[in-house]
Amino acid sequence: MPLPWGAGLPLRLPGQRCGSLAEGESTGGRSLGAGEKAAERPEEGKGLGQNRGWKRMDMKETYITKEEAERITESYPTPFYLYDEEGIRENARRLKQAFSWNPGFREYFAVKATPNPEILRILREEGCGTDCSSLAELEMSEACGFRGQEIMFSSNDTPLSEYRFAEKLGAIINLDDFSNIEELRETLGGFPETLCLRYNPGGYFKIANTIMDNPQDAKFGMTEEQILEGFRILKAGGVKHFGIHAFLASNTVSNEYYPTLARQLFTLAVRVKEDCGIRLSFINLSGGVGIAYRPEEKPNDILAIGEGVHRVYDEILGKNGLSDVRIFTELGRFMLAPYGALITRVIHFKETYKHYAGVDACAANLMRPAVYGAYHHITVLGKEKEEGTESYDVVGSLCENNDKFAVDRRLPRLEKGDLLFIHDAGAHGFAMGYNYNGKLWCAELLKKRDGSVKLIRRAETPRDYFATLDIDPDMKRYMDSHSL
Known part of the structure; x- marks a missing residue:
């Protein structure tokens, strides 16, 4: 069932999004170059939240607030992916407008980027087709009405x-x-x-x-x-x-x-x-x-x-x-990446030669930083107006040293329980997940245009993980005895 936000929670108005502060170096180790300007300050007396016409150069926008995210976690524990239906539809319409001069234009969404039926149906309603590269993607497209x-x-x-x-x-x-x-x-x-x-x-x-x-x-x-x-x-x-x-x-x-x-x-x-x-x-x-x-x-x-x-x-x-x-x-990426985020919670800190902030997501949920050294911006929900005063390696729990969402990232001071909004994960995010170290796939959620949240893929369970081992008598007995 869709999850209502509840009375009193601030909802985004059309075209309005929440702001987020940023950091210094990326997962790939790239710092601001000599020719790149740091963010300019707002004019004296103009606060971040009030001046919607001004945008810091070290900010990225989010489509939920901390209060909204906490509300979601009451029903769906972190980590999870959250997609923004309004953003997806608006972007699809901009693309269609850009090629409106060509009467036969069609966007074939790359299913590999975000293979979820709910996402495909939204894009179908916006006039898109599907680009498939496997039997399963063909079958999903057929099931969704293409x-x-x-x-x-x-x-x-x-x-x-x-x-x-x-x-x-x-x-x-x-x-x-x-x-x-x-x-x-x-x-x-x-x-x-x-x-x-x-x-x-x-x-x-x-x-x-x-x-x-x-x-x-x-x-x-x-x-x-x-x-x-x-x-x-x-x-x-x-x-x-x-x-x-x-x-x-x-x-x-x-x-x-x-x-x-x-x-x-x-x-x-x-x-x-x-x-x-x-x-x-x-x-x-x-x-x-x-x-x-x-x-x-x-x-x-x-x-x-x-x-x-x-x-x-x-x-x-x-x-x-x-x-x-x-x-x-x-x-694929252009259509979905900005409209999906990985939401994860800070659960641990470690101090050795560096400052580590451990979260409950890992590279099995979002592999791009670990495998490609890819940069994904991070917003600390509820601390959007705070400066990035601390330097952290934001890490997961895999037994691999490259399981890092960010390296030497400047963020506001973190506390256990903080919710992180990892940006631009709507394409090649969940789709590239895996089960290494016995990690289970997380849930996918959709923030609908009316502000409600819908579960569009449940989180994987131990029974799902062991399902293909039911031919093994010991595993089958274990699964049955533990009600897996």
Whole structure:
């Protein structure tokens, strides 16, 4: 049942969010560089809470207060993920607005980022499709009401049975490798009417002479010559509708990424028309548009990005008789990351050569800081107005020294029981969790637009953890005797 906040709890007004102070160095060890400015102070007499038009450079916004979070923990113990429905919907609408110039535009949400049915249904209501890369993601999409070409199946090293299931659903199949073409024909006894090929241009992918990534080292996609030959084979095999797809860089914080990628794909589309006699039906820009994990970073402007793609579209496709090509995207991080947080409680302190603050979450709940050295901002709920006067390593309980959400992080003085709001965990957060050290998966909750909170995935139990061991007689007896 949805959990009401109760009378007297402050709720966010539309467009209004709570503020949070920040820190110095990140999990990855990066400090403010010489050219980066520290946060400016507000004008004398203007408090943090009263001046909504002013925002510190070392702050990130939250979508709950300490009082709201404590209320939730009465029903759902920490740690848990909390998603913001209002933020998700607003962001989906901004994306749709950014590409409203293209009548056939569709966002195919990357299910891998946040595979939860409640999230998928929200995005479906906002007009999104799903980008799937496995059987389970296809099945979840079908269960949530996605049908036919509302689903894009982009996989690699793909079991043949998954092609069959995708074809049964009527999903658009995006082939990763040239050899998949004949493999698919043999598996399905022919080609579907619509097919997409994944492109890898090789070399270095640059934006304004800055190297963003190295596609030639990526395992994904086909060369340009393979793409052209592939389309000739598909055309001869009866395919009627064609598309191309490419993913060349991850988590770019630059309004120029999509327009730069679009220029490459649109140019290829013209060559496909000239060399193969094929007019592409759609071009999938995939993902790669990132978010500002650090408060001092300038976030992407999706409206500017959409207009940038529009200009390149008119310049290349429009002038070459391809002004009816549909544009697709496959965003995951951009769609969900800012609208999900890991809520965890401080439970322990340790003083040795450093100051450690232990929390009840660990890398098994959010692995990005431990594995990638990724930065996730931390707000101490209820202490948003306090300065970051103390330096902490914020750590979990895994038997691994990299189980750290933050290293040398400047935070307000912490106390046992403090609730931490770990930002930007709405994508590739819960989804990348694991059971190492016997840690159980935490719950996922949704803050709905009316302010209530809904459980959208229960926390894992010991019985869940041991479920696949029920073939072992000792484990089965133990589970039964302990009512697991």
